[in-house]
Amino acid sequence: MAKDFPSRAENYAQWYNDLVIKADLAENSAVRGCMVIKPYGYAIWEKMQAALDDMFKKTGHVNAYFPLFIPKSFFSREASHVEGFAKECAVVTHYRLKNDPEGKGIVVDEEAKLEEELIIRPTSETIIWDTYRNWIQSYRDLPLLINQWANVVRWEMRTRLFLRTAEFLWQEGHTAHATKEEAIEETERMLDVYSDFAENWMALPVLKGFKSPNERFAGALETYCIEALMQDGKALQAGTSHFLGQNFAKAFDVKFLNQSNQLEYVWATSWGVSTRLIGGLIMAHSDDNGLVLPPKLAPLQVVIVPIYKLPEQLAAITEKAVQIKNALEEKGISVKYDDRDTFKPGWKFNEYEFKGVPVRLAIGPRDLENGTVEVARRDTLEKAVFQITDIENKVINLLDKIQKNLFQKAYAFRENNTHQVDSWEEFCDVIENKAGFISAHWDGTPETEQKIKEETKATIRVIPLDAKTEHGKCVYSGKPSTKRVIFARAY
Amino acid sequence: MAKDFPSRAENYAQWYNDLVIKADLAENSAVRGCMVIKPYGYAIWEKMQAALDDMFKKTGHVNAYFPLFIPKSFFSREASHVEGFAKECAVVTHYRLKNDPEGKGIVVDEEAKLEEELIIRPTSETIIWDTYRNWIQSYRDLPLLINQWANVVRWEMRTRLFLRTAEFLWQEGHTAHATKEEAIEETERMLDVYSDFAENWMALPVLKGFKSPNERFAGALETYCIEALMQDGKALQAGTSHFLGQNFAKAFDVKFLNQSNQLEYVWATSWGVSTRLIGGLIMAHSDDNGLVLPPKLAPLQVVIVPIYKLPEQLAAITEKAVQIKNALEEKGISVKYDDRDTFKPGWKFNEYEFKGVPVRLAIGPRDLENGTVEVARRDTLEKAVFQITDIENKVINLLDKIQKNLFQKAYAFRENNTHQVDSWEEFCDVIENKAGFISAHWDGTPETEQKIKEETKATIRVIPLDAKTEHGKCVYSGKPSTKRVIFARAY
Numbered sequence: 001m002a003k004d005f006p007s008r009a010e011n012y013a014q015w016y017n018d019l020v021i022k023a024d025l026a027e028n029s030a031v032r033g034c035m036v037i038k039p040y041g042y043a044i045w046e047k048m049q050a051a052l053d054d055m056f057k058k059t060g061h062v063n064a065y066f067p068l069f070i071p072k073s074f075f076s077r078e079a080s081h082v083e084g085f086a087k088e089c090a091v092v093t094h095y096r097l098k099n100d101p102e103g104k105g106i107v108v109d110e111e112a113k114l115e116e117e118l119i120i121r122p123t124s125e126t127i128i129w130d131t132y133r134n135w136i137q138s139y140r141d142l143p144l145l146i147n148q149w150a151n152v153v154r155w156e157m158r159t160r161l162f163l164r165t166a167e168f169l170w171q172e173g174h175t176a177h178a179t180k181e182e183a184i185e186e187t188e189r190m191l192d193v194y195s196d197f198a199e200n201w202m203a204l205p206v207l208k209g210f211k212s213p214n215e216r217f218a219g220a221l222e223t224y225c226i227e228a229l230m231q232d233g234k235a236l237q238a239g240t241s242h243f244l245g246q247n248f249a250k251a252f253d254v255k256f257l258n259q260s261n262q263l264e265y266v267w268a269t270s271w272g273v274s275t276r277l278i279g280g281l282i283m284a285h286s287d288d289n290g291l292v293l294p295p296k297l298a299p300l301q302v303v304i305v306p307i308y309k310l311p312e313q314l315a316a317i318t319e320k321a322v323q324i325k326n327a328l329e330e331k332g333i334s335v336k337y338d339d340r341d342t343f344k345p346g347w348k349f350n351e352y353e354f355k356g357v358p359v360r361l362a363i364g365p366r367d368l369e370n371g372t373v374e375v376a377r378r379d380t381l382e383k384a385v386f387q388i389t390d391i392e393n394k395v396i397n398l399l400d401k402i403q404k405n406l407f408q409k410a411y412a413f414r415e416n417n418t419h420q421v422d423s424w425e426e427f428c429d430v431i432e433n434k435a436g437f438i439s440a441h442w443d444g445t446p447e448t449e450q451k452i453k454e455e456t457k458a459t460i461r462v463i464p465l466d467a468k469t470e471h472g473k474c475v476y477s478g479k480p481s482t483k484r485v486i487f488a489r490a491y
Numbered sequence: 492m493a494k495d496f497p498s499r500a501e502n503y504a505q506w507y508n509d510l511v512i513k514a515d516l517a518e519n520s521a522v523r524g525c526m527v528i529k530p531y532g533y534a535i536w537e538k539m540q541a542a543l544d545d546m547f548k549k550t551g552h553v554n555a556y557f558p559l560f561i562p563k564s565f566f567s568r569e570a571s572h573v574e575g576f577a578k579e580c581a582v583v584t585h586y587r588l589k590n591d592p593e594g595k596g597i598v599v600d601e602e603a604k605l606e607e608e609l610i611i612r613p614t615s616e617t618i619i620w621d622t623y624r625n626w627i628q629s630y631r632d633l634p635l636l637i638n639q640w641a642n643v644v645r646w647e648m649r650t651r652l653f654l655r656t657a658e659f660l661w662q663e664g665h666t667a668h669a670t671k672e673e674a675i676e677e678t679e680r681m682l683d684v685y686s687d688f689a690e691n692w693m694a695l696p697v698l699k700g701f702k703s704p705n706e707r708f709a710g711a712l713e714t715y716c717i718e719a720l721m722q723d724g725k726a727l728q729a730g731t732s733h734f735l736g737q738n739f740a741k742a743f744d745v746k747f748l749n750q751s752n753q754l755e756y757v758w759a760t761s762w763g764v765s766t767r768l769i770g771g772l773i774m775a776h777s778d779d780n781g782l783v784l785p786p787k788l789a790p791l792q793v794v795i796v797p798i799y800k801l802p803e804q805l806a807a808i809t810e811k812a813v814q815i816k817n818a819l820e821e822k823g824i825s826v827k828y829d830d831r832d833t834f835k836p837g838w839k840f841n842e843y844e845f846k847g848v849p850v851r852l853a854i855g856p857r858d859l860e861n862g863t864v865e866v867a868r869r870d871t872l873e874k875a876v877f878q879i880t881d882i883e884n885k886v887i888n889l890l891d892k893i894q895k896n897l898f899q900k901a902y903a904f905r906e907n908n909t910h911q912v913d914s915w916e917e918f919c920d921v922i923e924n925k926a927g928f929i930s931a932h933w934d935g936t937p938e939t940e941q942k943i944k945e946e947t948k949a950t951i952r953v954i955p956l957d958a959k960t961e962h963g964k965c966v967y968s969g970k971p972s973t974k975r976v977i978f979a980r981a982y
Binding site for chain 1 (some may be wrong): 518520521522525526527528529530533536537553554555556557558559560561562563564565566567573578579580581582584586587588589596597599608609610611618621622625637641642644646658
């Protein structure tokens, strides 16, 4: 395995790409822009799914499944949605192939042309709200709290494993409500679920807030987001929750009889996170030795490696190792005992370090004599010798410590890389020479935001929910502003 | 809710369709041939997924994810595969839409035509074996035991909710092995997993065996299947496990260095079950009163309904009901306490009966006095009065009894509807007048099978693994035969 890949300082983009590929998380496929998620990467996604699905269910949501295909005309119904989504997409035009009459394999059968083209869903608001029309008649049918786990396709020109791919996996919640207040409450509830997941499962501190109108979801009245900072000082949008108002209800004619027996349009939200989170997880914590995974999402949490010269030593070590493994597994920890004799301990140490396994235990003959185990933690690379008594609880405590430490470390990194900036010169200097989050005043206009983007490639990542009211001047235009927003270059 | 749908005897096909729609399991979507799986139906799928996924992992498999799109040319590589799968499929030809220059919505941008068309996967052997080429070099890389949960598309002309839809959800296992024996062993292992799942989770007895060459998977050397009998006497193929030999390895040039350092083609299997199983579940157990669900797959296992006239009665009943609910939930049973005052108990009884909830508890004031609960089971529609002491264990026992009873009932039905037939007249008579499985001798030729199909619409469903050697004459041709096979009309 070994470190035949650049360090973060040498080439961050290459470091990331090599890490994803060499650690067997994902790879590019034969289909342009589409990735293959390999078993080790998919195991992280399964852990994310399980945790999120549980949180969705605890907040009253149920899962359902809607078609992959969306009739082209559906996109034209919601004016801003079509601009945002219907352009770069996969279009199904035919439903049959036939043998080439000239004998060259198979060709599209022109007689099997669809009357209306079908779009592979880039997001499912349109098909879902077309369906909701039949599900909602009265206030008694509301709220509808539905989530879908699915694949979606956006024909991206420049792709990057996990972070931006033509096809990706995600969940999309689509809820329907009787009142505006309830819909906004739902939008905010799901933002909280996402930030809870990011911070407590991914060990990833996030800023919660609004997107500026320029960055809003196509069709939303308000887009809430969680925004994280990566180690190269670029921002990653990690999840969004949209208050859609009555836009989709109007576009698809979804009305309900309210308690006063009047017909009203239904209020909507949608919210989603995707396999992009795996990219964020990697970029937030990993280092020049390889992956660093938070224990709560690591497919393998503990590895045990025997150190021995003679076969009879191995037998005695194995007995002890299996005891520890069983004790940990009983507590719900995933453990591998790697007693392969085809690899040396040093090779195994490197391998599991590279794969980001949070805790490594090594047991040798002297440990057996002394009743000890060597314990190495992946986050700090520190080693210690533990007494073997009650080792399972010590390891569980250590996993918990690692989880918290990763969060603290990422939090400190963000704090150290958030710059309060009050002049345009400073803004440009920070963007060019330091990167990170810039907290600055903005005059609230899309024009200024656009100009800042053109000049620096920085965008408004988030207008924090907890931004203090503070009188200042826009860092670009000098016009008055009442609060700071967060700028950064972003993935 | 109520019974505004035909009985099975009146119109089986309509009974099925109405049941699926009125019980909120699924519905047809705006996209031809595609269904919307509604929350109640999806909850059954989630339970199926959880049980199957656990069984796959216990037999050493891991999950991964491969692209939705398959380049058209991949299908031409395996000769019989292309005949079976590449014809009726969704073809992506373009990757962009644009505003109609004439102002009529959006149109396909002809400048964004793909160089090579992409097919929405109807099954993933081709894209997966193209990927495996890079993953497999030596015998040390084998076996590869990978499963994928995914959506697939087959452009079916006549569709039926769950049983046959253009898009459906499934799992597809794709494994790679160093030897033929190992691959066959895997094929048989997964057949056993499927029959275990069908019988112990779905309460659905299945015959295990081979498909005839005519009915084999396109590209397989041998297709194993589990075959079930529905209440109308038609067969349902419930799962298949394919031994693919070296066909896909040869088509995609996947070789490995064996232990003797020689290059060999890799051996393959694939196996899958789909949302079709939900259709089979419904058709096997449900009755003229609505759904009947086996407890192990029922989204809601127990419902508690209070019977009262006065509010103070409700309070006392609620206290008891919540106790029971908590006690059952602690044991992992899903329970709903339905204390809505907008519906009468009778309405609720009908509703939960219709939805197939296995056990209903009713508690009234007299029950409180007597320390009793009224218990109704969905499978037999029997009611009994239970002493409330230790009620949770009594209910759990009852759920177990229901699970077993459903299996026994379906098993007895299959036994009563399997006809041993030795003449062509009898064969035609049974097919026309009795339906069910026909156990008959067959001369082993595709020609005879084809003729029987043309004359009766019956096909060979399965050549049972446990078929006795028995000398007989083909029921159609009179030629010699050494074992009986199972014929039926099928879904």
